[in-house]
Amino acid sequence: MKPWSEFVxxxxxxxxxxxxxxxxxxxxxxxxxxxxxxxxxxxxxxxxRPREVAVDACWPHKGRFVLKLHGVDSxxxxxxFRDTDLRxxxxxxxxxxxxxxxxxxxxxxxxxxxxxxxxxxVEDLWDTGGGATVLVIRGASGETLVPLAEPxxxxxxxxxxxLVVSIPESVDVAH
Numbered sequence: 001m002k003p004w005s006e007f008v009x010x011x012x013x014x015x016x017x018x019x020x021x022x023x024x025x026x027x028x029x030x031x032x033x034x035x036x037x038x039x040x041x042x043x044x045x046x047x048x049r050p051r052e053v054a055v056d057a058c059w060p061h062k063g064r065f066v067l068k069l070h071g072v073d074s075x076x077x078x079x080x081f082r083d084t085d086l087r088x089x090x091x092x093x094x095x096x097x098x099x100x101x102x103x104x105x106x107x108x109x110x111x112x113x114x115x116x117x118x119x120x121x122v123e124d125l126w127d128t129g130g131g132a133t134v135l136v137i138r139g140a141s142g143e144t145l146v147p148l149a150e151p152x153x154x155x156x157x158x159x160x161x162x163l164v165v166s167i168p169e170s171v172d173v174a175h
């Protein structure tokens with residue numbers, strides 16, 4: 001089985017919801033249909049490895065989703081999942097059209113500027129609110145923040161694990 005870090009976070013289980021083991025989930029996916037059709041997901045086991053959980057039911061509730069996991073039948077059992085990431089296996093993601101990519105696939109990619117200068121590696125993606133996401137690139141010259149938007153992201157080669165970015169003029173990158 002793949003390591004936990006390769007699984008894709010789709011939500012955060014925030015608290016028990018109800019008396020029969022239901023769990024409120026804050027969605028972290030832009031595809032809400034993912035939850036209502038979810039039949040299996042993964043949580044981290046005590047040793048940090050992925051542990052599969054079966055989903056018996058899921059329904060929307062006040063901007064969140066409520067999950068009923070198989071075998072979780074009480075408030076106390078649901079409480080054990082509080083503040084736990086809910087993830088899916090990378091193989092469970094639908095295929096994307098050619099030239100498209102998932103944001104998590106950018107993590108670990110080598111980043112170069114349009115002149116071909118190595119900037120470093122994409123270590124994180126920050127959601128700054130309002131739908132704006134920023135690539136966090138760390139390299140020998142430090143940290144570079146680049147908006148994840150078409151004018152700045154010039155090329156993404158998922159197979160080669162490389163991307164080319166145009167640095168905003170307001171960003172000072174030492175070479």
